Amino acid sequence: MTTIFDDLLATNKVCAASYDGAGLSRTPARHLAIVTCMDTRIDPIGQLGLKRGDAHILRNAGGRVNDDALRSLVLSVQLLGVTAIAVIGHTDCATAKITNESVRATLIEKGVDPGVVTDLDVHPVGDQQQAIRDDLALLASSPLLPHDLALAGFIFDVETGELEPVSS
Ligand SMILES: [Zn+2]
Structure with a gap:
């Protein structure tokens, strides 16, 4: 039986024939x-006019600057030449439609031991614009990052493909 991984490997063999990333710097x-x-509807490379080698792209549920995103951004900025960070949320985001309680209930319905979901925090996003403002403030005030970083927040509209700035 062919799996999706077999498909990916086969497609990669075709794609590798036109690979153009050799020799690119690790610095964006x-x-x-x-x-x-x-x-899945967000394609930062395709929708922002970027190309391979241009930017570090960090992704997680909700596009939040959590501890691990901050870890990566510290390396991006302090070791790899990044001077600007954009935090991009989007319309119709699943994390704006859930609560910790609803996710815990779903997991228990699926047979997960209730004891292990008690403290599960999936970081639901109540007010998306405010969440982005909070994440930008976190970056601006981080002692691990320089204070002259260029920071901006946007919401990507999954219906129109347009990016709208988040007001400060
Ligand atoms: Zn989302």
């Missing part, structure tokens, strides 16, 4: 890092 050419959601 646009000195840019993007934190965004894992949502």
